[in-house]
Amino acid sequence: MNVVVGLVACVGFLVLAAWVFRFAGRLSGRTYFRDMELTTAFGWMLSVFVAFWGVYLYIFVESAVFFRWAVQGFVVFAIAAWLFRLLGRNLGPGGTRRLFRQMPLTASFGILIILLYAILAIFAGVLAPHGQEEIFAKVNVLPGGDPAIGGDPAHPLGTDQIGRDLLSRLIYGAQNTVGIAFATTLIAFLLGGTLGFLAATLGGWLDQLLSRMVDVLMAIPSLIFALLLMTIASAWAGSQPHLLTIYMILIIAVIDSTRVFRLARAVGGNIVVMDYIEAAKLRGEGMGYLIFKEILPNATAPLLAEFGLRFCFVFLTIASLSFLGVGIQPPLADWGTMVRDLSQFINFAAFSPLTAALPLMAAGAIALLTVAVNFVVDWMLHRSSGLKE
Amino acid sequence: MGALSRIVLHRLFLGLLTLFVVSIVIFTAVNMLPGDFAQAILGQGATPEAVTAIRRDLGLDQPPVTRYFQWLADVLHGDLGTSFAQANFVSFTGSDAEKASVLAQIGPRFANTMFLAGVTAAIAVPVSLTLGILAALYRNSAFDKVANVFTLSSISSPEFFLAYILILFLAVLNPLLPSLSNIYDGMGLGERLEKTLLPALTLTLVVTAHMMRMTRAAIINLLASPYIEMARLKGMSPMRVIVRHALPNALAPIINVIALNLAYLITGVVVVEVVFVYPGIGQLFVDSVKIRDIPVVQACCLIFAGAYILLNLLADILSILSNPRLRHPK
Numbered sequence: 001m002n003v004v005v006g007l008v009a010c011v012g013f014l015v016l017a018a019w020v021f022r023f024a025g026r027l028s029g030r031t032y033f034r035d036m037e038l039t040t041a042f043g044w045m046l047s048v049f050v051a052f053w054g055v056y057l058y059i060f061v062e063s064a065v066f067f068r069w070a071v072q073g074f075v076v077f078a079i080a081a082w083l084f085r086l087l088g089r090n091l092g093p094g095g096t097r098r099l100f101r102q103m104p105l106t107a108s109f110g111i112l113i114i115l116l117y118a119i120l121a122i123f124a125g126v127l128a129p130h131g132q133e134e135i136f137a138k139v140n141v142l143p144g145g146d147p148a149i150g151g152d153p154a155h156p157l158g159t160d161q162i163g164r165d166l167l168s169r170l171i172y173g174a175q176n177t178v179g180i181a182f183a184t185t186l187i188a189f190l191l192g193g194t195l196g197f198l199a200a201t202l203g204g205w206l207d208q209l210l211s212r213m214v215d216v217l218m219a220i221p222s223l224i225f226a227l228l229l230m231t232i233a234s235a236w237a238g239s240q241p242h243l244l245t246i247y248m249i250l251i252i253a254v255i256d257s258t259r260v261f262r263l264a265r266a267v268g269g270n271i272v273v274m275d276y277i278e279a280a281k282l283r284g285e286g287m288g289y290l291i292f293k294e295i296l297p298n299a300t301a302p303l304l305a306e307f308g309l310r311f312c313f314v315f316l317t318i319a320s321l322s323f324l325g326v327g328i329q330p331p332l333a334d335w336g337t338m339v340r341d342l343s344q345f346i347n348f349a350a351f352s353p354l355t356a357a358l359p360l361m362a363a364g365a366i367a368l369l370t371v372a373v374n375f376v377v378d379w380m381l382h383r384s385s386g387l388k389e
Numbered sequence: 390m391g392a393l394s395r396i397v398l399h400r401l402f403l404g405l406l407t408l409f410v411v412s413i414v415i416f417t418a419v420n421m422l423p424g425d426f427a428q429a430i431l432g433q434g435a436t437p438e439a440v441t442a443i444r445r446d447l448g449l450d451q452p453p454v455t456r457y458f459q460w461l462a463d464v465l466h467g468d469l470g471t472s473f474a475q476a477n478f479v480s481f482t483g484s485d486a487e488k489a490s491v492l493a494q495i496g497p498r499f500a501n502t503m504f505l506a507g508v509t510a511a512i513a514v515p516v517s518l519t520l521g522i523l524a525a526l527y528r529n530s531a532f533d534k535v536a537n538v539f540t541l542s543s544i545s546s547p548e549f550f551l552a553y554i555l556i557l558f559l560a561v562l563n564p565l566l567p568s569l570s571n572i573y574d575g576m577g578l579g580e581r582l583e584k585t586l587l588p589a590l591t592l593t594l595v596v597t598a599h600m601m602r603m604t605r606a607a608i609i610n611l612l613a614s615p616y617i618e619m620a621r622l623k624g625m626s627p628m629r630v631i632v633r634h635a636l637p638n639a640l641a642p643i644i645n646v647i648a649l650n651l652a653y654l655i656t657g658v659v660v661v662e663v664v665f666v667y668p669g670i671g672q673l674f675v676d677s678v679k680i681r682d683i684p685v686v687q688a689c690c691l692i693f694a695g696a697y698i699l700l701n702l703l704a705d706i707l708s709i710l711s712n713p714r715l716r717h718p719k
Contacts, residue, residue, distance in 0.1 A: 066557065219698055220414070323663075325675075325679060336547075360550070366547050366550065367550045
């Protein structure tokens with residue numbers, strides 16, 4: 001209750017401050033202040049208040065470690081994104097330079113993060129200090145690498161309850177989680193895209209049959225359907241974890257291909273009525289030529305944006321399934337499973353912030369990539385829609 | 390009026406048809422399991438005679454089509470079957486066999502989940518509408534851009550990330566709210582609300598982002614219309630233009646947005662309930678998936694799919710009803 005009273009008092013104070021601010025501004029006689037609405041003044045006061053509060057937390061409150069980390073991370077990423085854009089603007093061929101010149105900071109941040117993840121995923125074996133399944137004698141080593149409080153310099157982020165190096169598992173997580181999500185999205189696109197274009201070009205009963213099937217599959221919430229099918233897959237796979245992971249890839253690919261099918265069919269439907277398709281048909285071109293040489297190149301832009309968004313959904317679904325314990329199976333290192341296994345550490349936040357940050361690192365790694373992909377897709381859609389601010 | 394009721398009836402019929410087909414899909418999926426209920430109940434040391442006997446008792450020797458309609462009839466009568474896990478438990482402890490039915494397990498949990506969804510909606514709908522209208526009003530301002538980045542980030546984060554961040558700040562570092570939602574029968578409303586608040590806030594974060602973006606888009610779409618320009622040229626204040634002229638016309642898309650997001654809540658609820666150990670239907674679902682308690686999985690899946698279809702149907706019908714051109718045909 002106290003919190004609510006405090007919040008109301010805060011808002012009341014800010015409204016008062018906003019009124020005073022506007023009144024004081026009007027004394028100067030500027031038209032900007034004369035026409036200012038109280039809500040705008042409130043917005044100014046709120047941002048000033050938040051800024052002061054942030055500075056106060058950052059400098060004076062000793063215990064606000066997480067806040068300081070968040071601010072530092074934000075600043076570092078912002079600077080990195082800015083430098084990356086600067087680099088892109090001045091290096092490389094003219095095409096990319098032009099691209100970087102119109103790029104907002106969020107998009108260059110997104111591209112930078114995606115590149116980093118790609119490097120991490122491809123070179124995980126080289127970058128990780130230990131193997132992902134390697135088990136050490138020391139269990140539950142605390143992160144930080146300080147031997148005085150139970151750390152170990154050989155394991156900068158510590159080890160888990162059976163003695164696996166957490167930093168290595170975090171790095172291998174990029175390979176497994178991102179790699180599996182990428183493969184799943186590719187399969188979903190191959191399946192959904194091909195069937196969608198086929199339905200659009202052939203039409204008739206095939207189109208009807210596929211569309212109605214997709215309607216039914218889309219009527220079931222995807223996470224729920226995935227969980228139902230995973231129950232059955234786990235009975236089929238028995239005690240072979242690798243088989244279950246493969247089943248999961250197929251299940252999610254099929255469920256997500258329904259969404260791709262819808263888009264591919266809609267986009268393809270607009271393209272097949274074009275004159276050049278008619279011309280190609282009259283030339284006697286085959287179905288494969290029509291789909292891959294005529295329709296596909298003209299549908300690239302929407303499909304590419306959809307690929308980014310679909311990847312995010314697939315990635316989040318796989319992470320959620322793994323978090324619930326039915327996704328990617330151990331011994332493969334995976335971020336969703338790591339969050340679940342390490343989640344209890346969050347209760348030590350007051351004593352050892354770094355330990356509490358471990359589950360958040362794994363979860364944040366998932367969030368960071370999806371945010372990055374979303375930023376890039378947002379920018380791509382904005383560019384292809386021809387909107388210029 | 391005839392055209393309108395025909396459209397609504399048509400949609401209702403389609404919704405029921407979808408539900409019927411979905412139940413067939415779920416039944417078929419469950420029947421793809423290796424082995425059957427009889428083997429699952431009896432376990433590995435079952436003699437062939439015992440398996441045949443149970444199959445005969447449960448009607449498992451019937452062809453699939455007959456079994457499907459039998460199952461559908463049972464479901465429509467409110468009989469969702471018997472939970473494997475609970476049946477084992479009952480046979481070990483000799484306690485009341487009534488408790489083994491899926492319905493007895495799902496009933497109270499369903500009420501808990503509805504409570505969670507209700508609290509979430511009560512917070513999320515007003516907040517997201519207000520923020521969405523403000524973002525449309527001050528579009529392309531600093532507020533709009535900050536809101537855009539925040540909503541995009543919270544849409545793209547997994548639910549458990551938001552949940553653990555909230556736990557970290559509101560339960561561990563500043564112990565304001567409990568991080569575990571152990572809800573039991575006979576709890577006072579105040580205490581119950583307090584324990585539900587953290588999961589509800591997590592869901593609110595996710596749903597608000599969606600709703601706010603959609604509200605903003607719907608209103609900005611309208612702001613390009615000539616009558617809005619007219620109102621503005623009359624000298625109306627921007628707030629009044631939005632509240633009096635844009636909002637009533639944006640009602641149809643906004644109602645649609647709310648219904649769609651409530652449908653989205655259904656999937657979000659599963660992960661959040663697991664994080665907070667909230668005794669709802671989502672947690673039961675995940676637990677049953679792990680121990681392969683097929684009757685419970687089947688029933689939960691049917692309930693989730695049913696609720697999802699119904700909410701989508703509701704969105705569809707409400708958006709038809711809120712369209713004056715359809716309500717008053719020429």
